[in-house]
Amino acid sequence: MREMTLLWGKTTGDIFPGVPGQTFHCYVFGLTLVFSISLVVEWLSHTRIIKSKSADNVTAGLLQTAMYGIRVALAYLVMLAVMSFNVGVMVAAVAGFSVGFLIFGSRALVKSQIVPYEESPDLPPLNC
Structure with missing residues (x-):
């Protein structure tokens, strides 16, 4: 049984157990x-x-449902990766979500005067 503490490692053994090539790359x-x-x-x-x-x-409902399923599956994959208790993985996940929000959801990179969220996206917000 492994202790549930955050660790900082540079091998893939904690993220992907059993993966050959436990190197820094x-x-x-x-x-x-x-x-x-x-x-x-x-x-x-x-x-x-x-x-x-x-x-x-x-058709729109089926496409929206497929997009929702893909989004939930990917979010669970990120959650499982973070559950490796590796600090680098947690930082990468938070950075990915933050950069994604900066690019796709914030006003920082919008060139027009249209306020984000005025036109609703296809999927409801991702709630914890």
Whole structure:
């Protein structure tokens, strides 16, 4: 039984048990993967893919449900990675969510005067 304390390691054994190649490069790849998945979760949370005039309600509802399922699955993958209790993984996850919000959800990079969230995204907000 492993203790539940945060640790700072540079091998992939704690993130992906049983993965061959327990090197620093694999660790950096794992951190990049967690960061990227977090970024995609934020993108899915703030995107408008479904065009309301071009799709009927059934098609739009099925696409919205598929997007929701993908977003939840990716969010759970990030959660499981953070449960490795590796500080680097936690920092990568928080950084991915933060950068994703900066790019897709905040006013910092919006060039027009349109306020974010005026047009609702396809999916409801991700709640904890």
